[in-house]
Amino acid sequence: MNTSVKDTMESTFAGWTETVGNAMLEGEARMSTRNTDVFYGDKQAIFGVDLDIGKNEVLAMIGPSGCGKSTFLRTLNRMNDTIDICKIKGEILLDGENIYDKNMDVVSLRARVGMVFQKPNPFPKSIYDNVAYGPRIHGLVSRRAELDEVVETALRKASIWDEVKDRLDQPATGLSGGQQQRLCIARTIAVSPEVILMDEPCSALDPIATARIEELIAELSENYTIAIVTHSMQQAARVSTRTAYFHLGRLIEVGSTDKIFTAPDHKLTEDYITGRFG
Amino acid sequence: MTDQNLNAIERMAMVKQERMAAKLGKRYAKEKRFQAYGIVSIVIGLSFLAMLLGTIFTAGFSTFYATEIRLTVTYDQELLGVADMNDESQLAFANWGALVKNALAERFPDVSGRSARRQLNSLVSSVAEYDLKDRLEAHPELLGTTEEIWLMADDEIDALMKKQIDRDAPESERRLNDFQISLVDSLIESGELKTAFNTTFFTNGDSREPEQAGIRGAMIGSFFTLLVTLVLSFPIGVSAAIYLEEFAPKNRFTEIIEVNINNLAAVPSIVFGLLGLAVFINVFHLPRSAPVVGGLVLTLMTLPTIIISSRSAIKAVPPSIREAALGLGASRVQMVLHHVLPLAMPGMLTGTIIGMAQALGETAPLLMIGMVAFIADVPGTPLDPSTVLPVQIFLWSDLPERAFVAKTSGAIMVLLGFLAIMNLFAVFLRRKFEQRW
Incomplete structure (x- = not known):
C-alpha cells in the first residue's frame, strides 16, 4: 500500500494513451464527444475525451473529486459558456450536429439537453409556474388548457403529481428537499428534452428521497437519454447501463456497468471501485 | 512521581x-x-x-399656528377705484390697503393722529390686503358689500401672542409700545383676535413678511426635483448595475469603471453642483434655479448609490437560480428579467429610496445652480424657478426677523417628516417584495 496511490497514478499517466473499453458505440449515438479538451484559463481540466452516449441509455460518470466529470457534463449543454475563462476544443455532437458550431443556438440546445443540478434549485415561484416556465419561454403551448396538461404530465412523469396536485399555486420552496429535486426533474422534462444531464442529483438528499429519484431515473430512461454524474458507486451500479470512469481530467475506462464493477480492465478503475482511494 | x-x-x-x-x-x-x-x-x-x-x-x-384679527371690511367701489371687476389693470392698481385701513379705523374710531393711525394700521399684516384682493377676485359679487373676515396679524402681534415679546419689559426695549398692546388687549377682550392653525405656512410660497412666508414653493420644488431625480436615476442606475453584474466581461476596463463608480460615491456633492452649473446651465442653457437642473445634478449624485446597492442586491441572488433558468434554455435577458430582477428588486428599491432621501436633504449642489434665489411663486412645472426644502431652511435661517427662527425649525420638522416617511416606505417595500426560501 505504501507504493502509494500517487505513484500508481504517475506511472499510469506516464504511459497513458487512450481510454480502455468501448467508449464509442457501434450503433447511432445520441451525443458524442470527439477529442474534447476543456481549459479554465491556462489550466486544462479535460484531456481529449472521446465518448458516446447512446439513445435511451443511462450513462453514469464516476471518479474522485476534481476528476472533471462535472465539468465534462456541463460542456454537454454548454453551461460552461457562462464562465468567461472556460475554453473548449474538439467536437461535441448532438444527433450529428456540433453543439459548439456557430449556427447552433444555445437556447434551443438547452431545450434539447436539459439539466438537473446537485442542489435542488426551484424558482421561488409557485409549483405550477416552476414547471410551466420552460414551455412558456419557448412558446411551446398556445392555450392555457394545453399548458395545464403539460404541467400535469411532467409532474406525473416525475412521480410527484400526487403530492402536489392540491397545492400547485403554493411556493415550490415550501416542498421538502426530495420533492424539490423531483420538481426540478419535472421542470426539465416539461420542455421535453432528448437528453437529461444530472449532476449528482441525490447528493443533498436522504436515502429515501434518493431511492425515489433512482426509481424515477429508471422510468425516465425509457424515453430519455440520461447522463448522470455521481459520487456514489452503489448508485452508479443501481441506475446505469454504462459507466465511465474519469481520473484527473482523463476518461480512463468505459464499459457496461456490470463489467466496470465486476471486472474492470484498468488498474485505476479497479483501485477506485474497490475503495483503495477516492 | x-x-x-x-x-x-x-x-x-x-x-x-x-x-x-x-x-x-x-x-x-x-x-x-x-x-x-x-x-x-x-x-x-x-x-x-x-x-x-x-x-x-x-x-x-409655534410656526404651525398664527394670530388672526377679525375685521368688518366693506368692499367700497369708490375707495378701491374699481369700476369693472374684469379689468386686470384696475384690480392691480386698486387701493386694497385702504380697505384694511378703513376697517381698522371703523373698529377704533377714537384713534386719531398720524402716528397713532400708523401704529393702528401696523396691527394687521402689511400683505393682508392681497388676501382681500384674492377674495374679491374669487367672488366678484362681493363688491360693494360688507363682510366680516379674519386677516393675518402682523408678525410682531403674533410674537406678542406667542409670548416672544415680553409685556413687562420697559417700553423702550419692546418692539411694541403700550398703545399697540392696549389695542391688542381690547381686540382679545372682544374676541376679535384668535390664534388658529397656520394654513398659510403650507399654502404660500416664500415671502419677505414672516407671517406670509410658507413652504409650499419649496415643497413643490423638492417634489419636482426628486421626481426628475427618480425618473432619471432609477432606470439608469438599475440598467448600469444589471449590465455590469450580468453581462459585462470582467476585464481591466470594467474594473476601472467599478473603481470609478465607488470613487464617485465619495465625491463632495458641491462638486456635482459646479459640474451642473458648467454643463447643464452654461453649455446646454437649461433654465437657472429650475428643479429640472436640480434633478439632473442630484441624479449624478444619487447614481453611484443606486448602482452600488443594486449591484450588491444582484450579487445576493443565488447563482443556482441563474443556472436553473439557463439550464431550461432561458436567454440571459430572460434569466435577468424573470428571475434575478424580481429577487433583487427589494434591495434595489431600498438603495434607491436611501439615495432619494439623501437627495431630498441635499443643499450645497443646489446653491451652485441658483436654487438659492428668493422665489415667492409656487412653481407650476419643473422648468419654473423654484427652491427646495433644505435650501429654504438655509435661506430662512439667515433672516433677522424673529418669526423666521420658528419658520426655520418648522420647515426642518416638515423635512424630517418627509425623510421619515420615505424611510418607512423603504422598509415597507422591502417587507412586501422580499421572497423567502
Missing part, C-alpha cells in the same frame, strides 16, 4: 481548574464591561438625538 516526569500538558492539567476559575471571572467581567460600553454609547447617541429633536420641536412648533 515528581514534576520532572510530567510533560507540559500533564503539568497544565493539574492546575487547570484553578487557573480557569481565576481567568473566568476576568472573562465575564470583560464581557459585562463590553456590553456596558455599548449601552453607554447608545444612550449618548439617543440623548443627542432627543436634544436635537427637542430644540427643533420647541422652536418650530
Whole structure:
C-alpha cells in the first residue's frame, strides 16, 4: 500500500494513451464527444475525451473529486459558456450536429439537453409556474388548457403529481428537499428534452428521497437519454447501463456497468471501485 | 512521581481548574464591561438625538399656528377705484390697503393722529390686503358689500401672542409700545383676535413678511426635483448595475469603471453642483434655479448609490437560480428579467429610496445652480424657478426677523417628516417584495 496511490497514478499517466473499453458505440449515438479538451484559463481540466452516449441509455460518470466529470457534463449543454475563462476544443455532437458550431443556438440546445443540478434549485415561484416556465419561454403551448396538461404530465412523469396536485399555486420552496429535486426533474422534462444531464442529483438528499429519484431515473430512461454524474458507486451500479470512469481530467475506462464493477480492465478503475482511494 | 516526569500538558492539567476559575471571572467581567460600553454609547447617541429633536420641536412648533384679527371690511367701489371687476389693470392698481385701513379705523374710531393711525394700521399684516384682493377676485359679487373676515396679524402681534415679546419689559426695549398692546388687549377682550392653525405656512410660497412666508414653493420644488431625480436615476442606475453584474466581461476596463463608480460615491456633492452649473446651465442653457437642473445634478449624485446597492442586491441572488433558468434554455435577458430582477428588486428599491432621501436633504449642489434665489411663486412645472426644502431652511435661517427662527425649525420638522416617511416606505417595500426560501 505504501507504493502509494500517487505513484500508481504517475506511472499510469506516464504511459497513458487512450481510454480502455468501448467508449464509442457501434450503433447511432445520441451525443458524442470527439477529442474534447476543456481549459479554465491556462489550466486544462479535460484531456481529449472521446465518448458516446447512446439513445435511451443511462450513462453514469464516476471518479474522485476534481476528476472533471462535472465539468465534462456541463460542456454537454454548454453551461460552461457562462464562465468567461472556460475554453473548449474538439467536437461535441448532438444527433450529428456540433453543439459548439456557430449556427447552433444555445437556447434551443438547452431545450434539447436539459439539466438537473446537485442542489435542488426551484424558482421561488409557485409549483405550477416552476414547471410551466420552460414551455412558456419557448412558446411551446398556445392555450392555457394545453399548458395545464403539460404541467400535469411532467409532474406525473416525475412521480410527484400526487403530492402536489392540491397545492400547485403554493411556493415550490415550501416542498421538502426530495420533492424539490423531483420538481426540478419535472421542470426539465416539461420542455421535453432528448437528453437529461444530472449532476449528482441525490447528493443533498436522504436515502429515501434518493431511492425515489433512482426509481424515477429508471422510468425516465425509457424515453430519455440520461447522463448522470455521481459520487456514489452503489448508485452508479443501481441506475446505469454504462459507466465511465474519469481520473484527473482523463476518461480512463468505459464499459457496461456490470463489467466496470465486476471486472474492470484498468488498474485505476479497479483501485477506485474497490475503495483503495477516492 | 515528581514534576520532572510530567510533560507540559500533564503539568497544565493539574492546575487547570484553578487557573480557569481565576481567568473566568476576568472573562465575564470583560464581557459585562463590553456590553456596558455599548449601552453607554447608545444612550449618548439617543440623548443627542432627543436634544436635537427637542430644540427643533420647541422652536418650530409655534410656526404651525398664527394670530388672526377679525375685521368688518366693506368692499367700497369708490375707495378701491374699481369700476369693472374684469379689468386686470384696475384690480392691480386698486387701493386694497385702504380697505384694511378703513376697517381698522371703523373698529377704533377714537384713534386719531398720524402716528397713532400708523401704529393702528401696523396691527394687521402689511400683505393682508392681497388676501382681500384674492377674495374679491374669487367672488366678484362681493363688491360693494360688507363682510366680516379674519386677516393675518402682523408678525410682531403674533410674537406678542406667542409670548416672544415680553409685556413687562420697559417700553423702550419692546418692539411694541403700550398703545399697540392696549389695542391688542381690547381686540382679545372682544374676541376679535384668535390664534388658529397656520394654513398659510403650507399654502404660500416664500415671502419677505414672516407671517406670509410658507413652504409650499419649496415643497413643490423638492417634489419636482426628486421626481426628475427618480425618473432619471432609477432606470439608469438599475440598467448600469444589471449590465455590469450580468453581462459585462470582467476585464481591466470594467474594473476601472467599478473603481470609478465607488470613487464617485465619495465625491463632495458641491462638486456635482459646479459640474451642473458648467454643463447643464452654461453649455446646454437649461433654465437657472429650475428643479429640472436640480434633478439632473442630484441624479449624478444619487447614481453611484443606486448602482452600488443594486449591484450588491444582484450579487445576493443565488447563482443556482441563474443556472436553473439557463439550464431550461432561458436567454440571459430572460434569466435577468424573470428571475434575478424580481429577487433583487427589494434591495434595489431600498438603495434607491436611501439615495432619494439623501437627495431630498441635499443643499450645497443646489446653491451652485441658483436654487438659492428668493422665489415667492409656487412653481407650476419643473422648468419654473423654484427652491427646495433644505435650501429654504438655509435661506430662512439667515433672516433677522424673529418669526423666521420658528419658520426655520418648522420647515426642518416638515423635512424630517418627509425623510421619515420615505424611510418607512423603504422598509415597507422591502417587507412586501422580499421572497423567502
